[in-house]
Amino acid sequence: MNKILVIGAMSLALASCTTTERNAVVGGVTGATVGAVVSGKPGGVLAGAAIGATAGVLLGKASKPDHCRYRDRRGRVYIARCP
Structure with missing residues (x-):
């Protein structure tokens, strides 16, 4: 039961991350x-x-x-061409 709670908490924490942060976490866990x-x-x-x-x-x-x-100023994430 504890494993399920830990996995659930980690999933919720990753849900608020950007794609780059998620890639870093997944790569870090896999590498570890x-x-x-x-x-x-x-x-x-x-x-x-x-x-x-x-x-x-x-x-x-x-x-x-x-x-x-x-x-943007309101915290919304958008994707555009890099300068």
Whole structure:
């Protein structure tokens, strides 16, 4: 039951994130998991999380290279061409 509550809380927290933030979190979690499995040491987990988060952001930005996300005064997010 505790696992379900933790997963639910994480899902709600990610729902309010931007796409770039979500890509970073998913990449970081995936990298940390791979680092834990491969090395089994805390250093491997940290390195995997850092590499995964960076890769998630870079791969996410590569999907729409000529578009940027902006926020207007009211906090609404919109996508337009980058300057």
